[in-house]
Amino acid sequence: HLIEREPATFYALAVQHDLRDLAMIAVRRMLRHDIDEIDNFVESPLLQGLLTRDVIQRLKQYHKACSREVGYILRYPLWIPVERGTSRNLYSSPGDYVWFTCEVCPATEDTSWSQIRHMARVPRAWFTDYLTRMHHSLQRRPLDIGDNVGMKDALTAARHCHTCKVHALDHLNDFNSVLHARVERSLSSVSGQVDITSTGAKMGI
Numbered sequence: 083h084l085i086e087r088e089p090a091t092f093y094a095l096a097v098q099h100d101l102r103d104l105a106m107i108a109v110r111r112m113l114r115h116d117i118d119e120i121d122n123f124v125e126s127p128l129l130q131g132l133l134t135r136d137v138i139q140r141l142k143q144y145h146k147a148c149s150r151e152v153g154y155i156l157r158y159p160l161w162i163p164v165e166r167g168t169s170r171n172l173y174s175s176p177g178d179y180v181w182f183t184c185e186v187c188p189a190t191e192d193t194s195w196s197q198i199r200h201m202a203r204v205p206r207a208w209f210t211d212y213l214t215r216m217h218h219s220l221q222r223r224p225l226d227i228g229d230n231v232g233m234k235d236a237l238t239a240a241r242h243c244h245t246c247k248v249h250a251l252d253h254l255n256d257f258n259s260v261l262h263a264r265v266e267r268s269l270s271s272v273s274g275q276v277d278i279t280s281t282g283a284k285m286g287i
Contacts, residue, residue: 085111090120093141094132109144113225113269117145147272148224152265156217161264162257179257180240180249181209187243206246208239212254216261224269227262228255 085092085108093108095101112120120141181187182203189203190210215232233254240250 086114088126089115090126090133097137098132109141110225110269112141113145113148114223115226116222117142117149120145144272145224148269149221151268151272152220152224153217155261155264155268156213156220159213162260179205180246180253181206184243184245186245187240206243208236208246211239212236220265225262225265227265228258233258 089108089111093105093112096105096108120138182205184206187206187208190205190207192210195204195210212232212235215235216227219226219230219232236254237250240246
C-alpha cells in the first residue's frame, strides 16, 4: 500500500484536511520505522511547507512515548503463551509451541527462564534470542513486528534443527500475532498523551 511507503505524506494531507482517522493511521505506520527516519520523511520535497517544526516535534514525542510503552513488553515476558490459540502463559505447563517441545535444539542459557516456577521446560535458545532482538527492535520501531531482520535470523537458526524447521515459521507467525495484539493494547494508552491529529497541527495554527 502507498501509505506504507509514504506515511508522512498521508499524515500531512490528513492534517491539512482535518482527517483525524487517516492522520492516526499514518502516524501508526510511522511506528514501523526508526525515529530517526521521521526527519527523512518530512524533508521530502512533497512535504515542504506542510508541517511545522512543532508538529514534527510532536511526532517524535509520540514515537518516543510509544517506544517507552512497548519497551517493557519483552523485558519480562511472563505473559508469553505456551500453547497456540490459548492464553495459557508460562505459569502453565508448556504446550505445543515448537520452542518448548523440541528436544533437539539447545535450551536457552538465560538462567532467568529456569527460575520461573512451575515451568516444565525452558524455551530453545533460538527463540529467546529472537525475543531479545525484538525487545531492542521495538524500542526503536514500536510496530515493526513480523517480517524483519529478527524474524529472518530466528528462522535461519531454526532451520538447523530438523524438528524446529518444520514448524518455526507457522509458530512464529502465530506468536507475532499475539505479540502485535499486546503491543496494540499497550500503545492505545499513548494516543491521548500527545496531540498529533488535531487541526492545531496545521500550518499557521
